[in-house]
Amino acid sequence: MKDFIIPTSKDMDMGTPASKSTEMVTLTIDGFDVTVPEGTSVMRASAEAGIQVPKLCATDSVEAFGSCRLCVVEIEGRRGTPASCTTPVTSGMVVKTQSSKVKKIRKGVMELYISDHPLDCLTCSANGDCELQDMAGMVGLRDVRYEAVANHFEARDTSGEANAQFIPKDDSNPYFTYDPAKCIVCSRCVRACEEVQGTFALTIEGMGFNSRVSAGAGGDDFLSSDCVSCGACVQACPTATLQEKSVIEMGTPERSVITTCAYCGVGCSFKAELNGDDLVRMVPYKHGEANRGHSCVKGRFAWGYANHSDRILNPMIRDKITDPWKEVSWDEAISYTAKRLRDLQAKHGVKSIGGITSSRCTNEETYLVQKMIRSTFGNNNTDTCARVCHSPTGYGLKTTFGTSAGTQNFDSVEETDVVIIIGANPTDGHPVFASRLKKRLRQGAKLIVIDPRRTDIVKSAHIEAQHHLPLLPGTNVAVMSSIAHVIVTEGLMDEEFIRTRCDWDEFAHYAEFISDPRHAPEATAMLTGVDPQELRAAAKLFATGGNGSIYYGLGVTEHSQGSTTVMAIANLAMMTGNLGKNGVGVNPLRGQNNVQGACDMGSFPHELPGYRHVSDDATREVFEAIWGGKIDPEPGLRIPNMLDAAVDGTFKGLYCQGEDILQSDPDTKHVQAGLAAMECVIVHDLFLNETANYAHVFLPGSTFLEKDGTFTNAERRINRVRKVMAPKNGYADWEITMMLANAMDAGWTYTHPSQIMDEIAATTPGFANVNYEMLETRGSVQWPCNDDKPDGSPIMHVDGFARGKGQFIITEYVATDEKTGPRFPLLLTTGRTLSQYNVGAQTRRTENVVWHEEDVLEIHPHDAEVRGVRDGQYVRLASRAGETQLRAKITDRVSTGVVYTTFHHPDTQANVITTDYSDWATNCPEYKVTAVQVALSNGPSEWQEDYNAQAAQSRRILPAAE
Amino acid sequence: MSPEKMTRMANQIATFFESQPDADKAGSVAAHLKEFWEPRMLEKLAAHLKTGGEGLSPLALEASKRVTA
Ligand code: SF4
Ligand code: SF4
Ligand code: SF4
Numbered sequence A: 001m002k003d004f005i006i007p008t009s010k011d012m013d014m015g016t017p018a019s020k021s022t023e024m025v026t027l028t029i030d031g032f033d034v035t036v037p038e039g040t041s042v043m044r045a046s047a048e049a050g051i052q053v054p055k056l057c058a059t060d061s062v063e064a065f066g067s068c069r070l071c072v073v074e075i076e077g078r079r080g081t082p083a084s085c086t087t088p089v090t091s092g093m094v095v096k097t098q099s100s101k102v103k104k105i106r107k108g109v110m111e112l113y114i115s116d117h118p119l120d121c122l123t124c125s126a127n128g129d130c131e132l133q134d135m136a137g138m139v140g141l142r143d144v145r146y147e148a149v150a151n152h153f154e155a156r157d158t159s160g161e162a163n164a165q166f167i168p169k170d171d172s173n174p175y176f177t178y179d180p181a182k183c184i185v186c187s188r189c190v191r192a193c194e195e196v197q198g199t200f201a202l203t204i205e206g207m208g209f210n211s212r213v214s215a216g217a218g219g220d221d222f223l224s225s226d227c228v229s230c231g232a233c234v235q236a237c238p239t240a241t242l243q244e245k246s247v248i249e250m251g252t253p254e255r256s257v258i259t260t261c262a263y264c265g266v267g268c269s270f271k272a273e274l275n276g277d278d279l280v281r282m283v284p285y286k287h288g289e290a291n292r293g294h295s296c297v298k299g300r301f302a303w304g305y306a307n308h309s310d311r312i313l314n315p316m317i318r319d320k321i322t323d324p325w326k327e328v329s330w331d332e333a334i335s336y337t338a339k340r341l342r343d344l345q346a347k348h349g350v351k352s353i354g355g356i357t358s359s360r361c362t363n364e365e366t367y368l369v370q371k372m373i374r375s376t377f378g379n380n381n382t383d384t385c386a387r388v389c390h391s392p393t394g395y396g397l398k399t400t401f402g403t404s405a406g407t408q409n410f411d412s413v414e415e416t417d418v419v420i421i422i423g424a425n426p427t428d429g430h431p432v433f434a435s436r437l438k439k440r441l442r443q444g445a446k447l448i449v450i451d452p453r454r455t456d457i458v459k460s461a462h463i464e465a466q467h468h469l470p471l472l473p474g475t476n477v478a479v480m481s482s483i484a485h486v487i488v489t490e491g492l493m494d495e496e497f498i499r500t501r502c503d504w505d506e507f508a509h510y511a512e513f514i515s516d517p518r519h520a521p522e523a524t525a526m527l528t529g530v531d532p533q534e535l536r537a538a539a540k541l542f543a544t545g546g547n548g549s550i551y552y553g554l555g556v557t558e559h560s561q562g563s564t565t566v567m568a569i570a571n572l573a574m575m576t577g578n579l580g581k582n583g584v585g586v587n588p589l590r591g592q593n594n595v596q597g598a599c600d601m602g603s604f605p606h607e608l609p610g611y612r613h614v615s616d617d618a619t620r621e622v623f624e625a626i627w628g629g630k631i632d633p634e635p636g637l638r639i640p641n642m643l644d645a646a647v648d649g650t651f652k653g654l655y656c657q658g659e660d661i662l663q664s665d666p667d668t669k670h671v672q673a674g675l676a677a678m679e680c681v682i683v684h685d686l687f688l689n690e691t692a693n694y695a696h697v698f699l700p701g702s703t704f705l706e707k708d709g710t711f712t713n714a715e716r717r718i719n720r721v722r723k724v725m726a727p728k729n730g731y732a733d734w735e736i737t738m739m740l741a742n743a744m745d746a747g748w749t750y751t752h753p754s755q756i757m758d759e760i761a762a763t764t765p766g767f768a769n770v771n772y773e774m775l776e777t778r779g780s781v782q783w784p785c786n787d788d789k790p791d792g793s794p795i796m797h798v799d800g801f802a803r804g805k806g807q808f809i810i811t812e813y814v815a816t817d818e819k820t821g822p823r824f825p826l827l828l829t830t831g832r833t834l835s836q837y838n839v840g841a842q843t844r845r846t847e848n849v850v851w852h853e854e855d856v857l858e859i860h861p862h863d864a865e866v867r868g869v870r871d872g873q874y875v876r877l878a879s880r881a882g883e884t885q886l887r888a889k890i891t892d893r894v895s896t897g898v899v900y901t902t903f904h905h906p907d908t909q910a911n912v913i914t915t916d917y918s919d920w921a922t923n924c925p926e927y928k929v930t931a932v933q934v935a936l937s938n939g940p941s942e943w944q945e946d947y948n949a950q951a952a953q954s955r956r957i958l959p960a961a962e
Numbered sequence B: 001m002s003p004e005k006m007t008r009m010a011n012q013i014a015t016f017f018e019s020q021p022d023a024d025k026a027g028s029v030a031a032h033l034k035e036f037w038e039p040r041m042l043e044k045l046a047a048h049l050k051t052g053g054e055g056l057s058p059l060a061l062e063a064s065k066r067v068t069a
């Protein structure tokens, strides 16, 4: 671990991974007694005692390998000098880490390494951050006696002949370089890629002196190999061989701040390493409990957007959206906005305005926005983008278990035996979780994937799903019901669990329903396209294979039966007894970083913080006592309802924080119409996003690097976000919301987000014991965290369900109204890729575009052939909602009849195609099923051209007045 | 919001509760509407009922009557 430059004892590299054993062993090292868990290496035991044994090929993120022999020690009663990294401790062992014998060996080893290493330390990018340097110092290397006959680092020998062993630097990856001249072939990178990331992109080619690290097959460089740029190898490399380009450019950092990734719902902890306020690199934090020292390309490398020239740093206003923007002072922008909003309310009523919070913002920001809407605007028209992703999770899990929370922590995956993944693509959407899952799968856990596409997790290096059920989009409920049918009719349920934890009579009723032959896999195969034998085998495996866990994503929720599928998942977990312990559970993989938090913080129009309905008098009184004034007891408008009401003329003003509804929400034309009908749209964001084309006020936002706060990840873990630099736009987002609220007479006086958290704790029982001081000492905590659970709750429903007894719900399959027909014979489903994030506003402004520069349409070879479509050609994609144009990619990952695309780029605007159909319970849009037609295209659609013209027109900014 | 969209949403809710064992299905649908629909939407529903409630399924119709009564 190259963390030497900013050493803190906590971050010290212990050499080998921790042992999980509970048996303790005591031994003596250099005269000190040390007690460690059985299975610990002698190297790690020494480190625990504060004694560092020199090492090169060992690091605590990967298993020891024992190749460098720098770590040799003497052990009483043993012959020779064993390597301390590969020797496990035994009781009573007596170890000497220093002796003339081992010192001599170590020096010899170092001499050999250094004889084949360039001695340009002073100008090397790893200077001060290199373990080879450190070790040379530690073993007291003073001269190198060997004259190397051949080496790997000189491009030419002394006679000017090219050195056949020299391989030039590979800088194909945009974020790090591979310089073989500096490689000591310790294979830490290879092992990190295998063990930590699970991609197996690297190998050691050749033998002995000829052995080299190689990415992919011959001829591949890092970019063209399977490498997903997670950075694990860079982190593991002890030398400058694998090095961040930012460090090469900027030098080694001198201070670090622990913070949380602002991309996906895994919520990885990072050390932001800086020089002054220049961010040099983000390094995954090994004590982060969500990621345990791992990261993906987004959090690790894609932070350059924070300094992108597109970022808007001054507030702007305009009277009409056809006007160019005018830069103004913060004071002017805020008072202008407040006046426009109050005027609208005076003219069209208190309920004519509202706001949208983002799951990208912190808990404190989200809390403030909904507070402003409920208490300052005086209505409940607050919603969050979680509406369009996980609102069915909220409804479904609350109905069945009594609380809308995922049941596990991420560590739980280490104890699972059978995993169902449904409607999620973790290797792209939740990469660090996927790496942890793959590690467990390589240890033998079984995998069932339910997804229309053959996603990467179905089959990749050393992983293969036992069953892949490629269902037709829109038939999740039918498939889940069939699985339950098999389990119930074959008597494979966990009767004891059901009797003690659920209501048996209710289950009996459910069992009668689900046993009906119409749910048999043979009967539903017609609808779902899933092979009944395969489904039966999968059901049996899940019910009988040990600890069973279910992980799901937006492929479950974004359907007209999204909430029903969530309840079907909950039924399945209950009937197999897979709740309330490690290795099991119902695990919603949340899309954005703070989806969980946004929901917790009361951003839904019907719920105050802590999931309490606005009609509940007691809850309203709690908030009224602190906020002052009355809270409306009627639910407010949800995002789709706001747009409908805008078109109807009763909704006129919208405050939109950190959210780009025009690009991310379905049925773009309808969103456009809604926005165009409003008289005051306020966009609070980093960039002039698509929604801003219809905005009258633009309030520049701050990045996650520029503010304090907390994010709550998919496992309910509250992680600190720390300000590592001053906001470039002048204010943190919570301050901007406060300025607006105060301009509308709120009278708020917060001076730090910790005070907002204190208010959350005072009003919301699940957060009662959460405060910044505690997060400072603990690092993070999983809610509920209160007097009942002072240490938080890694696993939910341990002794009983939040609602008492778990409730089985009848899950009748209802076909979506979105049906294929002669005009639109194919089904479109949508998703995301690893390198891009959501609407791409951030990731498109980083080097990540080398991996995904445009959205493409995946289409099966058969469907392509009948339409005369060739790979890479532009095609026209049309639905009853609209049409667009993008490139085709021919692949059998999708079945015939199904096409697939992503929604990261505004040029394609996949959401022009998606419809306004939605989940029955929550109005979560049905992104995942749209009937479409695909045809060869002859250029951008008329709509695309109009859209681009309007966008260009709308983004004009008047030069600032002198 | 077009009447078609509104009736479709109301019918979707009714379809779910139709399949549930609840003794008072219309009551459950009405409760769901009350819990999640903003008053403006309920007013529209009431107006639609006045003109005959075309397109609403029998259960949705019954529930709509209760919630707008
Ligand atoms: S690239 Fe780095 S980690 Fe990999 S073998 Fe070479 S020195 Fe070791
Ligand atoms: S960046 Fe990650 S995927 Fe790429 S080679 Fe390194 S460890 Fe493997
Ligand atoms: S995007 Fe997700 S997986 Fe990647 S570093 Fe950030 S939190 Fe971790």
Ligand code: FES
Residues within 6 Å of the ligand: A054, A055, A056, A057, A058, A065, A066, A067, A068, A069, A070, A071, A072, A083, A084, A085, A086
């Ligand atoms: S560190 Fe133990 S053999 Fe290399």
